[in-house]
Amino acid sequence: MADLRTNLAGIKSPNPFWLASAPPTNSGYQIMKAFDAGWGGAVWKTLGVPVVNVSSRYGAVNYRDKRMVGFNNIELITDRPLKDNLREISEVKKRFPDHAVIASLMVETKEEWHQIVRDVENAGADGIELNFGCPHGMCERGMGSAVGQEPKVLQTIVEWVKEVAKIPVITKLTPNISDITRPARAARAGGSDAISLINTIQSVVGVDLDTFVPYPNVDGKSTNGGYCGPAVKPIALNMLKNCAQDKQVGIPISGIGGVENWRDAAEFILLGATSVQVCTAVMHYGFGIIRDLKSGLERYMDEKGFKTLDDFRGKALPNIVHWEDLNLKYKVVAEINADKCIGCQLCYTACEDGAHQAIGLSSDPLIRIPSIIEENCVGCNLCSIVCPVEECITMERRDDGKEQLTWGERTAAGNIPKTFDDPLAGGLHHWVPEPAEALVTKKPRHYKG
Amino acid sequence: MAEYKRPTTEAEFTANFHPKKPLMSDTEAYYESSRCLYCYDAPCINACPTGIDIPTFIRQINNDNKDGAAKTIYDSNWMGHACGNVCPTEELCEGACVYTKSDVKPIEIGRLQAHATDKVIHAKKKLFITGKPTGKKVAVIGAGPAGVSCACELRMLGHAVDIYEAREKPSGLCVYGVAPYKLTNEEAVDEIAYLQEQFGFNAHYNKPVTGRVDFERLEKDYDAIFIGIGLGGTSALGIPGEDKKGVMGALEFVEVLRNKHQATPVGNKVIVLGGGNTAMDAASESCRMGAESVTIAYRRGPEEMGAYTFEFDLAKKSGAKALFNVTPVEVMGNGSVTGVKFIRNSSANGKLEAIKGSEFLEPCDMVLLGTGQGKQVELLKQVSGLMLDQKGRIVVNERFQTTNAKYFTAGDAMNGGVEVVNAAAEAKKAAHGIDTYLGK
Numbered sequence: 001m002a003d004l005r006t007n008l009a010g011i012k013s014p015n016p017f018w019l020a021s022a023p024p025t026n027s028g029y030q031i032m033k034a035f036d037a038g039w040g041g042a043v044w045k046t047l048g049v050p051v052v053n054v055s056s057r058y059g060a061v062n063y064r065d066k067r068m069v070g071f072n073n074i075e076l077i078t079d080r081p082l083k084d085n086l087r088e089i090s091e092v093k094k095r096f097p098d099h100a101v102i103a104s105l106m107v108e109t110k111e112e113w114h115q116i117v118r119d120v121e122n123a124g125a126d127g128i129e130l131n132f133g134c135p136h137g138m139c140e141r142g143m144g145s146a147v148g149q150e151p152k153v154l155q156t157i158v159e160w161v162k163e164v165a166k167i168p169v170i171t172k173l174t175p176n177i178s179d180i181t182r183p184a185r186a187a188r189a190g191g192s193d194a195i196s197l198i199n200t201i202q203s204v205v206g207v208d209l210d211t212f213v214p215y216p217n218v219d220g221k222s223t224n225g226g227y228c229g230p231a232v233k234p235i236a237l238n239m240l241k242n243c244a245q246d247k248q249v250g251i252p253i254s255g256i257g258g259v260e261n262w263r264d265a266a267e268f269i270l271l272g273a274t275s276v277q278v279c280t281a282v283m284h285y286g287f288g289i290i291r292d293l294k295s296g297l298e299r300y301m302d303e304k305g306f307k308t309l310d311d312f313r314g315k316a317l318p319n320i321v322h323w324e325d326l327n328l329k330y331k332v333v334a335e336i337n338a339d340k341c342i343g344c345q346l347c348y349t350a351c352e353d354g355a356h357q358a359i360g361l362s363s364d365p366l367i368r369i370p371s372i373i374e375e376n377c378v379g380c381n382l383c384s385i386v387c388p389v390e391e392c393i394t395m396e397r398r399d400d401g402k403e404q405l406t407w408g409e410r411t412a413a414g415n416i417p418k419t420f421d422d423p424l425a426g427g428l429h430h431w432v433p434e435p436a437e438a439l440v441t442k443k444p445r446h447y448k449g
Numbered sequence: 450m451a452e453y454k455r456p457t458t459e460a461e462f463t464a465n466f467h468p469k470k471p472l473m474s475d476t477e478a479y480y481e482s483s484r485c486l487y488c489y490d491a492p493c494i495n496a497c498p499t500g501i502d503i504p505t506f507i508r509q510i511n512n513d514n515k516d517g518a519a520k521t522i523y524d525s526n527w528m529g530h531a532c533g534n535v536c537p538t539e540e541l542c543e544g545a546c547v548y549t550k551s552d553v554k555p556i557e558i559g560r561l562q563a564h565a566t567d568k569v570i571h572a573k574k575k576l577f578i579t580g581k582p583t584g585k586k587v588a589v590i591g592a593g594p595a596g597v598s599c600a601c602e603l604r605m606l607g608h609a610v611d612i613y614e615a616r617e618k619p620s621g622l623c624v625y626g627v628a629p630y631k632l633t634n635e636e637a638v639d640e641i642a643y644l645q646e647q648f649g650f651n652a653h654y655n656k657p658v659t660g661r662v663d664f665e666r667l668e669k670d671y672d673a674i675f676i677g678i679g680l681g682g683t684s685a686l687g688i689p690g691e692d693k694k695g696v697m698g699a700l701e702f703v704e705v706l707r708n709k710h711q712a713t714p715v716g717n718k719v720i721v722l723g724g725g726n727t728a729m730d731a732a733s734e735s736c737r738m739g740a741e742s743v744t745i746a747y748r749r750g751p752e753e754m755g756a757y758t759f760e761f762d763l764a765k766k767s768g769a770k771a772l773f774n775v776t777p778v779e780v781m782g783n784g785s786v787t788g789v790k791f792i793r794n795s796s797a798n799g800k801l802e803a804i805k806g807s808e809f810l811e812p813c814d815m816v817l818l819g820t821g822q823g824k825q826v827e828l829l830k831q832v833s834g835l836m837l838d839q840k841g842r843i844v845v846n847e848r849f850q851t852t853n854a855k856y857f858t859a860g861d862a863m864n865g866g867v868e869v870v871n872a873a874a875e876a877k878k879a880a881h882g883i884d885t886y887l888g889k
Contacts, residue, residue, distance in 0.1 A: 064511060065480045342548070342550035343492065344488040344489070344547045345488055346486060346487070346488065349489040368547075388486050444489065444490035444491075
């Protein structure tokens with residue numbers, strides 16, 4: 001049976017699923033409820049000098065009937081007095097001694113940092129997370145992402161914290177920066193025990209077409225907010241990979257960004273995360289999702305024979321290389337399983353209009369199953385991605401696996417195109433229709449004009 | 450044993466005749482439209498006789514462009530709302546939906562269509578601009594789906610149109626012949642009022658065209674004439690006793706039902722003769738009117754019925770039973786019907802043969818004849834040079850022009866009786882035939 005126990009730089013929790021510092025961790029009530037439901041840890045809603053928030057606060061990106069594919073907020077850090085939060089931290093720790101309670105902090109001066117670090121340690125917190133990520137409101141006051149975007153400032157503040165902290169310190173990074181490893185390295189240089197990423201991405205989620213006010217609307221005005229939810233997962237995974245592969249970072253990572261189900265969590269762990277933090281999915285579905293998160297991850301680990309999280313942490317990292325190290329001799333082409341095909345022809349139109357004209361249709365309109373024009377197929381995956389039937393279009397290997405040649409090797413050998421009309425151009429062997437053929441291509445029978 | 454209690458109030462009637470395809474709410478339409486895959490050269494379009502660009506209008510509903518959706522629908526089919534409700538979508542667009550090939554419920558295209566058209570009809574949204582006046586005038590005989598579709602298209606082409614309708618209301622079988630759980634009178638009439646408002650064709654009600662004099666007057670006053678008269682009343686069976694009280698045509702029964710609702714007289718034991726869609730409608734409706742027993746009697750086996758499977762299923766679900774391979778030989782009774790005498794058939798190589806001595810009596814107090822509508826042959830004979838085929842259907846060329854060059858036709862009078870959607874498709878093409886003819 002899989003063991004989900006987690007230890008991030010000395011912060012222990014019964015499983016890797018933590019609530020991220022956000023509205024779900026606004027109070028002891030919520031965190032006790034979450035722990036009771038099975039969550040392993042919680043990063044308390046950021047403590048500091050209490051703020052005053054606006055109404056309204058959230059906006060969302062929906063895709064068709066799927067709500068909250070992306071989510072955005074302009075809420076600030078805690079608006080509750082520190083003493084109330086500290087009292088509740090103590091209460092939670094008394095009731096749930098084995099669960100991880102991490103205090104997220106954001107203050108300005110060295111004295112404030114020293115004071116608040118001691119306060120949360122005294123309250124019983126297991127760790128500290130430095131909020132250098134918030135991309136709205138707080139950054140305008142010189143905190144949050146304003147710090148995360150300045151590695152030197154970030155390092156200085158980490159050093160202040162480490163001067164007094166006896167419990168592990170996690171530095172939370174903002175993704176609103178071109179190279180995430182720079183603040184990550186600065187965190188380590190300052191003595192941070194771990195990093196967490198990503199915080200939210202600066203965003204405008206949409207504009208009301210009637211009022212011309214972007215969302216969320218605060219009395220006819222809006223402001224940029226922080227973007228999160230399932231849509232940001234790929235950005236988070238990439239930044240996680242960048243930090244996890246960087247030897248100069250070299251400290252444990254708590255992964256954040258669009259984690260909603262056990263599959264997401266497994267992906268974060270495979271790319272090097274020690275724990276994962278969840279917010280938007282809980283704001284959408286509540287604490288109950290922990291049941292699937294835990295059971296799904298356990299089942300996956302049992303199936304793969306992983307006894308502990310360490311058994312597969314970072315296992316995907318060696319499989320992400322630079323583009324120039326990919327094998328140019330590897331060749332896949334699409335195959336359509338005619339038995340599974342339902343004849344929607346989405347693959348045809350995607351390839352025809354959006355890729356390489358490598359899918360053909362029968363001249364008999366009643367035969368709806370498309371066919372692959374293999375000599376034109378570049379193996380791009382697009383058809384298999386748009387196909388609505390699982391496993392209907394598969395990518396089949398055509399090379400024999402014996403040859404290996406990378407762009408890097410070709411460059412070293414001088415065997416690369418160098419001029420605009422170089423005969424080594426990669427696309428030269430692909431057939432491309434004459435432009436004017438576009439005007440005689442058979443149109444669907446209903447197309448007007 | 451009927452599942453339905455005999456309705457005595459309008460509320461009870463409405464409950465028993467709950468719409469088969471109720472209007473979708475915005476939320477339902479949003480979720481349903483989200484499921485559409487947006488197929489290339491979509492099979493649903495090709496299954497639609499009017500070729501509505503279905504994936505586009507569904508996408509428009511999903512993207513909160515419902516006016517655009519309704520415009521897409523009406524671009525191809527002037528009976529968009531009626532068709533959304535009454536079309537046998539199971540056999541057409543929805544039957545062709547690729548989801549059916551993966552055991553996923555097809556998109557509810559008919560209901561989405563009605564959702565979009567209902568919005569513009571009730572908002573009285575003007576979606577079309579009629580064509581530049583050509584100075585030509587066309588008379589349209591009949592304000593049913595064919596006539597109104599032809600009129601709209603002719604107005605788009607700039608021709609003036611006068612519709613002459615024999616009855617007091619437009620929309621033909623949509624008001625007088627469709628099962629009430631498919632489309633209400635209000636819905637049918639509202640759509641035509643909406644179209645008339647936009648297209649400005651003149652409609653003259655209670656103005657039947659009855660004979661040669663009328664036709665000659667139209668020929669004199671108009672540049673072209675469109676015949677959209679549909680079919681006639683239910684054909685007689687030709688067996689003894691069918692004049693008895695309690696025997697009526699299924700179509701005539703539907704007409705009474707649509708207009709009198711719960712006040713429609715319905716027997717306790719109803720026999721419906723026939724295997725077509727109107728017979729199935731009449732059976733379903735009799736059940737909903739609280740008849741104790743409803744029996745469909747058909748000469749051949751179930752697989753040979755003209756009715757769509759889903760219509761037969763609906764009749765059975767409503768409580769009807771069926772007798773197959775039986776031929777009625779006499780309607781029994783003394784003034785009022787008391788039963789039907791049948792004889793059993795054997796069928797060999799498609800030929801029916803009565804089995805001697807197999808007669809039996811099925812008691813009943815009402816007989817509905819679902820034996821098909823007759824053609825209006827006598828009326829059509831009054832048009833000089835108009836050729837009919839052996840089945841009494843008007844003969845046309847590919848432009849829907851009859852053998853009298855000034856006359857065009859479409860719909861049931863030409864095709865012998867199919868669906869509203871077929872009439873809409875043909876009449877649109879006929880309008881273009883007229884346009885070509887007028888441009889000569």
